[in-house]
Amino acid sequence: MSQSPIINILTSGLPGNVTRHIYLEYNSRRNLTEYGLILNNYQMLQDCCPPVEALLAISIFYRHVMGHMQGAVSFYKSVERNSGREKECAIKIGETIFDSKQQRYLLSAVIKFEQIQEKYQLTPMFFEFSETIQFMRNCKDLFYKEDGKRLHLKAPSDFENMN
Numbered sequence: 001m002s003q004s005p006i007i008n009i010l011t012s013g014l015p016g017n018v019t020r021h022i023y024l025e026y027n028s029r030r031n032l033t034e035y036g037l038i039l040n041n042y043q044m045l046q047d048c049c050p051p052v053e054a055l056l057a058i059s060i061f062y063r064h065v066m067g068h069m070q071g072a073v074s075f076y077k078s079v080e081r082n083s084g085r086e087k088e089c090a091i092k093i094g095e096t097i098f099d100s101k102q103q104r105y106l107l108s109a110v111i112k113f114e115q116i117q118e119k120y121q122l123t124p125m126f127f128e129f130s131e132t133i134q135f136m137r138n139c140k141d142l143f144y145k146e147d148g149k150r151l152h153l154k155a156p157s158d159f160e161n162m163n
Helices: 006-011 016-038 040-083 100-119 132-143 156-160
Strands: 091-093 096-098 144-147 150-153
Touching: 006 016, 006 040, 016 040, 016 132, 040 091, 040 100, 040 132, 096 100, 132 144
Parallel strands: none
Antiparallel strands: 091 096, 144 150
């Protein structure tokens, strides 16, 4: 039985207007990434194709979904702090009302995502790229270290000690 691509798992249950933009960007950047793997500077990443595709999907998901969720959690905390502790606060965005229950769901998702980031040493800077070539550089830096003029795949122990 084959596994579902991570982009499908990440976007499962999201509204169509959000998933449409995620898939368009993912497919466009994936094609550019595949082309980049052919270029001399990034051929070594061909051995890491599944992780590179997963990181691309996670990066796009981060920018379209998780970044906004982190902002919403931060904004809710600020509003709650400034409104006083004796009152429950709720924020209405469009037709959606975010109360403390929804805020806890968002906070839980943000915490889980941050745990994944920490486990795989993915800093927020890893996700911040405007051009696909920068994403390729980020992957190269994540997977390889330079010893003199040669690049070597980092050992799992190297990932544990990265900051």
